[in-house]
Amino acid sequence: MKYCLICHQSINETVTWKTIFYPASMSNVCITCQEQLELIGDVICPKCGRKMPESTLCQDCLKWQESKAYAKLIRSNRSIFTYNSMMQEVMTRWKYRGDYQLKQLFAPYIQKKIKHYNKSTFSIVPIPLTKARQYERAFNQAAVIADMIAEYSKQPIMEALSRKEAVSEKQSKRTRAERIAANNPFFFCKTVKTNVLLVDDIYTTGMTLHHAASQLKAAGCHQVDSFTLIR
Numbered sequence: 001m002k003y004c005l006i007c008h009q010s011i012n013e014t015v016t017w018k019t020i021f022y023p024a025s026m027s028n029v030c031i032t033c034q035e036q037l038e039l040i041g042d043v044i045c046p047k048c049g050r051k052m053p054e055s056t057l058c059q060d061c062l063k064w065q066e067s068k069a070y071a072k073l074i075r076s077n078r079s080i081f082t083y084n085s086m087m088q089e090v091m092t093r094w095k096y097r098g099d100y101q102l103k104q105l106f107a108p109y110i111q112k113k114i115k116h117y118n119k120s121t122f123s124i125v126p127i128p129l130t131k132a133r134q135y136e137r138a139f140n141q142a143a144v145i146a147d148m149i150a151e152y153s154k155q156p157i158m159e160a161l162s163r164k165e166a167v168s169e170k171q172s173k174r175t176r177a178e179r180i181a182a183n184n185p186f187f188f189c190k191t192v193k194t195n196v197l198l199v200d201d202i203y204t205t206g207m208t209l210h211h212a213a214s215q216l217k218a219a220g221c222h223q224v225d226s227f228t229l230i231r
Helices: 017-021 023-027 059-065 085-096 100-117 131-137 141-153 176-181 207-218
Strands: 077-081 123-126 161-163 186-188 196-202 224-230
Touching: 077 100, 085 100, 085 196, 100 141, 100 224, 123 141, 141 196, 141 224, 161 207, 186 207, 196 207, 207 224
Parallel strands: 077 224, 123 196, 196 224
Antiparallel strands: 161 186
16 A cells, blocks of 8 residues: 555555656655646746746846846756645645655656756756754755756766855745845855756745855856756
């Protein structure tokens, strides 16, 4: 008997369009929960990957383009899920309650999405946590995603960034304005000469990724793209 990773109910392996396109997901998530996971699809903001009614730049990216400091740091971001109520529940368990096994839920979606980068050569750089935050969460979710990307893409992981240990309020509790005004928490610990795929769990305002990208560019990186589970 198989049980759903999300609701823990026994799984009735009924074939749907979603299980045809994501067959591996059928083995670990029930149909009811799968149908509540909202995939972003193909009609997106070409810059940040947000789900859009048409493929034009979103308001956030138009604002980033107006910034001399951040406009050209990230070529593009791609994500898999929108942040609906089901994904909020999943991320709370994975990110804040240490439910490591939920990586099995994300694996088939990442495997499919990463084919977007198959013709490229790059280094995978996960967004780091402070030591205190990693101890609190048990593991770094961005690093777990990076491991799966490395497995499917056969590209190397580079621990190129470190995070300052200064005590600060959690990103999730900050307003958009507070996030954008925050000092850069990252510094590079390795010179980067390759193109980079920067990896994190969620793209909210994009400030974390832009801060990290600015350090990578300063370390010699030519081109930065980013990948997150959620937008």
